[in-house]
Amino acid sequence: MSAPYKVWQCRTCGYLYDEAEGDPGEGLTPGTRWADIPASWICPLCGTPKSDFDMVEL
Numbered sequence: 001m002s003a004p005y006k007v008w009q010c011r012t013c014g015y016l017y018d019e020a021e022g023d024p025g026e027g028l029t030p031g032t033r034w035a036d037i038p039a040s041w042i043c044p045l046c047g048t049p050k051s052d053f054d055m056v057e058l
Helices: none
Strands: 008-011 015-018 053-056
Touching: none
Parallel strands: none
Antiparallel strands: 008 015, 008 053
8 A cells, every 4th residue: 555645835935745646737737746846847936946845734
């Protein structure tokens, strides 16, 4: 059984990336894991780098 999906939040603007939902507008299909997103990816709202996101418990 695979690990549960997680949610990651931008420290700058609060944008949430939910692995279960993905972000189709950014080319990230539902189910795309955080680890599978390139390190060069940036927040689609404010441009903060991926390294400045934190996993959040909802």
